[in-house]
Amino acid sequence: MAPQYPYGGGTSGDRGGRALRVVLVLAAVAGVVTVVAGLLIVLGSPEEYGLASQRDTLALDAQPDGRATGQPEQAMFQAAPTAPPPLPQINPAPPMLPSTPVRVVIKKLGVNAPVRSVGLAKDGTIQVPPPNDPNLVGWYRHMSTPGEGGPAVLLGHKDTRTRSAVFTRLHEIRNGDQIEVKRQDGTTAVFTVGGVEQANKKTFPTQRVYGQQSNAQLHLITCGGSYDRRIGHYTDNIIVYATMTGSYRS
Structure with a gap:
């Protein structure tokens, strides 16, 4: 043993x-x-x-969303105010002749809204659609028409005093999503999203939004950030940058 x-x-x-x-x-x-x-x-x-x-400098790469699903969430575009707009990973389509926009459709967000032209207010700022028509989108008529060469700018409310408005979910749009703009000439311009930016209104990227571009671009603008009750406005803007990648006859 x-x-x-x-x-x-x-x-x-x-x-x-x-x-x-x-x-x-x-x-x-x-x-x-x-x-x-x-x-x-x-x-x-x-x-x-x-x-x-x-x-x-946060790139456009996917970032973790922090939820239990583990699915990636796209990061907001960030760059110097003078940097050019972000482009989608697809070749731009040739610009079309000018034609007034009549309707904007974003299927992913459930948006199907009429468009009305807007100009400048007395204080020099761009007019916005009247708050009593929350589903109305404004097209800034002193810039390009959607589908024409250069940037076309559409503006819509995030909400009103009593309800949500046409662009309340604009921050949910992602790179590669499509936006359609129906035009008065019977054509529909198809735009592909290349980036989404949240910018403080005090440092608005004027050159990136309104600066001249050779291809046909669409820039959607609404409010974002926190609501400042002292002045009755949101602190930021949500800006979607999209480039025309196709068109068809409506």
């Missing part, structure tokens, strides 16, 4: 084996502590490790 030893006893070989295991465990713990300490140093000084620029 093999010899039996009381707890804590044993041969010198057994004691040596236990001592070796203790040394290995301590070494492993020390390695983990070293890795954690290194991560804390990097996160505390991201500029020194090439991480700050990636956090400050």
Whole structure:
């Protein structure tokens, strides 16, 4: 029968084996502590490790949405106000002749709304559709018509004092989604979304929204951010940038 030893006893070989295991465990713990300490140093000084620029300039790549589904959610476009509008990953279609827009359709958002031309208000700002018609979209008539070369600008309310409005879900649109604009000449211009931006109204990207472009673009604008009750307005704008990628006869 093999010899039996009381707890804590044993041969010198057994004691040596236990001592070796203790040394290995301590070494492993020390390695983990070293890795954690290194991560804390990097996160505390991201500029020194090439991480700050990636956090400050958010690309259009998919980002985790933080929900249990684990599905990615598109990040908002961010760039300097003078940067050009983001383009979809598809070739633009040749511009068409001018024609007044009459209706805008965004199937993904359940939008099917009439369009009316708007100009400038007395204070020099662009007029918006009257709040008593929450489903109405305004086309800024001093810019291109949708489908014509250059940027066409459509504006709509996010909500009114009593209900949601035509562009209340505009922030849900994603890159690659399509927007259709029916025109007075019987054609429908099809636009593909290339980016969505949330911009503070104090730093509105005027050049990107209204600047001259060679292809036919569509820029949708509504309110976003938080509501400032002191002035009765939202702090930000939601801006959708889309490029014409096709057309058909209605």
